[in-house]
Amino acid sequence: MMLFHSLSKVKLFSVYGLILRHxxxxxxxxSTIFALSSGWGKCGVAVVRVSGPDAANVFKKFSGYKLLxxxxxxxxxxxxxxxTNEVLDQGLVLWFPGPKSFTGEDSCEFHIHGSTAVISxxxxxxxxxxxxxxxxxxxxxxxxxxxxxxxxxxVEGMNDLINAETEFQRKQAxxxxxxxxxxxxxxxxxxxxxxxxxxxxxxxxxxxQDIGNDVLEKAKxxxxxxxxxxxxxxxxxxxxxxxxxxxxxxxLGVPNVGKSSxxxxxxxxxxxxxxxxxxxxxxxxxxxxxxxxxxxxxxxTAGIRTDTKDLVEVEGVNRAMKAASDADLILLVLDxxxxxxxxxxxxxxxxxxxxxxxxxxxxxYIKEIHLxxxxxxxxxxxxxxxxxxxxxxxxxxKIDLLQPSQLKLLTEISRDSAVRISCETEVGxxxxxxxxxxxxxxxxxQPSIDSPCYTxxxxxxxxxxxxxxxxxxxxxxEESEVDLASHCLRMALNSLGKITGxxxxxxxxxxxxxxxxxxx
Ligand SMILES: Nc1nc2c(ncn2[C@@H]2O[C@H](COP(=O)(O)OP(=O)(O)OP(=O)(O)O)[C@@H](O)[C@H]2O)c(=O)[nH]1
Ligand SMILES: [Mg+2]
Numbered sequence: 001m002m003l004f005h006s007l008s009k010v011k012l013f014s015v016y017g018l019i020l021r022h023x024x025x026x027x028x029x030x031s032t033i034f035a036l037s038s039g040w041g042k043c044g045v046a047v048v049r050v051s052g053p054d055a056a057n058v059f060k061k062f063s064g065y066k067l068l069x070x071x072x073x074x075x076x077x078x079x080x081x082x083x084t085n086e087v088l089d090q091g092l093v094l095w096f097p098g099p100k101s102f103t104g105e106d107s108c109e110f111h112i113h114g115s116t117a118v119i120s121x122x123x124x125x126x127x128x129x130x131x132x133x134x135x136x137x138x139x140x141x142x143x144x145x146x147x148x149x150x151x152x153x154x155v156e157g158m159n160d161l162i163n164a165e166t167e168f169q170r171k172q173a174x175x176x177x178x179x180x181x182x183x184x185x186x187x188x189x190x191x192x193x194x195x196x197x198x199x200x201x202x203x204x205x206x207x208x209q210d211i212g213n214d215v216l217e218k219a220k221x222x223x224x225x226x227x228x229x230x231x232x233x234x235x236x237x238x239x240x241x242x243x244x245x246x247x248x249x250x251x252l253g254v255p256n257v258g259k260s261s262x263x264x265x266x267x268x269x270x271x272x273x274x275x276x277x278x279x280x281x282x283x284x285x286x287x288x289x290x291x292x293x294x295x296x297x298x299x300x301t302a303g304i305r306t307d308t309k310d311l312v313e314v315e316g317v318n319r320a321m322k323a324a325s326d327a328d329l330i331l332l333v334l335d336x337x338x339x340x341x342x343x344x345x346x347x348x349x350x351x352x353x354x355x356x357x358x359x360x361x362x363x364x365y366i367k368e369i370h371l372x373x374x375x376x377x378x379x380x381x382x383x384x385x386x387x388x389x390x391x392x393x394x395x396x397x398k399i400d401l402l403q404p405s406q407l408k409l410l411t412e413i414s415r416d417s418a419v420r421i422s423c424e425t426e427v428g429x430x431x432x433x434x435x436x437x438x439x440x441x442x443x444x445x446q447p448s449i450d451s452p453c454y455t456x457x458x459x460x461x462x463x464x465x466x467x468x469x470x471x472x473x474x475x476x477x478e479e480s481e482v483d484l485a486s487h488c489l490r491m492a493l494n495s496l497g498k499i500t501g502x503x504x505x506x507x508x509x510x511x512x513x514x515x516x517x518x519x520x
Pocket of ligand 1: 257263280281302304
């Protein structure tokens with residue numbers, strides 16, 4: 001019984017009720033909104049949506065109904081201007097009474113022909129109807145959120161789904177819309193609420209009830225387990241974010257090695273200018289790609305050289321370095337002929353070179369082309385083993401110009417540490433694409449319902465805030481400090497609530513009272 005009291009106190013954190021109440025108080029002032037919900041442009045069918053208190057009236061007037069028809073059932077009707085009675089179009093009309101609608105409000109849809117003229121006259125006529133206004137961006141979804149139909153992660157998932165360009169982006173967005181992240185964070189929230197309710201019960205009733213003194217210790221054990229789980233989730237190497245935003249892949253190398261040729265081969269069109277003149281590419285060229293279902297932003301860059309006085313080229317090189325240091329993966333392109341030449345002058349006996357020696361020399365070669373420290377990530381370069389160069393994929397281009405014996409040797413010594421291709425003959429391209437897809441797949445999240453990845457920096461910041469509160473909670477040692485300890489748990493709950501939109505009561509009340517005048 002006592003515990004129940006405490007629990008209901010803690011339940012204040014689950015403030016959907018408050019949000020709803022706040023919303024319904026102001027719902028008298030809520031306007032009825034309309035918008036074209038399908039995209040602009042000539043198409044077979046366009047969907048115009050109306051939502052709000054006047055939706056029923058609008059629906060009856062435009063579709064010629066005296067009484068509302070069966071809910072959620074499509075009917076073919078003449079759609080008329082209620083003022084002039086002129087027929088605007090003929091199409092399917094649907095009535096969605098609240099709360100069983102997307103927004104939770106009374107809503108309706110007009111499925112009209114998708115020509116510019118029909119859409120324009122429909123929107124103009126709706127705009128002239130009393131108490132009706134054009135919706136603001138995202139306003140239907142915002143209303144769905146306020147009505148408790150979607151949490152914030154689902155709202156974000158819906159937006160991502162609309163913007164998804166690749167198969168795995170679609171999967172991740174759909175799972176998020178269906179609640180994969182919400183369920184994870186909600187489960188964590190419930191664990192924290194249980195700990196908090198035990199501690200609150202201890203604070204309130206330990207003197208007159210038989211509530212054990214080990215409450216704090218037990219809660220700490222639970223919080224420690226949760227903290228470790230959350231930490232693992234946060235430190236996922238941005239895999240969910242990458243799948244949402246695209247993997248940045250920069251093509252880097254000295255002038256004339258075939259960087260632009262490689263970009264053109266990968267995207268299968270002449271996106272970048274190719275010429276025998278060293279220094280052809282000056283600015284960054286970004287191409288969006290779908291690589292095996294993963295989104296990639298492939299970036300061609302100016303050839304790296306430090307001996308130029310040409311101001312435009314110097315700026316190009318700076319931009320190349322910046323793109324490379326921001327990149328998730330760097331395709332370092334080398335000219336096989338030049339490399340072979342440089343290589344044979346570096347070692348006496350070419351034929352006895354082993355894989356380790358090759359690694360050492362390749363690293364020296366990379367250092368010699370004067371990449372800056374941010375690009376090199378010096379930790380990777382402290383070892384002579386090129387497999388440590390996590391962000392680099394070494395690509396030997398122009399292998400068509402090598403003698404067969406030279407190619408054989410290059411293949412033997414570089415093995416899986418590099419890819420050998422010719423942009424001219426396309427030899428090795430298939431292998432390169434396979435390798436790139438596998439790199440990109442390991443850099444991105446694998447959409448999963450059981451262990452979803454966070455997808456936005458906003459989630460990460462709230463999770464870090466939550467972790468820091470959990471850390472503070474774990475630092476309390478004395479039972480006498482339970483008041484402060486419970487405050488930390490409240491803070492942690494608040495941070496989790498910010499991700500899903502279940503923000504703290506204080507925050508909601510702040511918002512409500514902000515609009516009150518002083519003294520009232
Ligand atoms: N034989 C041969 N020539 C190639 C190959 N790839 C590129 N080339 C040629 O090499 C020259 C330079 O190619 P680009 O793709 O412009 O080189 P880049 O690295 O972008 O050069 P910059 O933009 O100046 O840094 C062009 O004449 C290409 O046709 C290849 O695999 N084999
Ligand atoms: Mg180029």
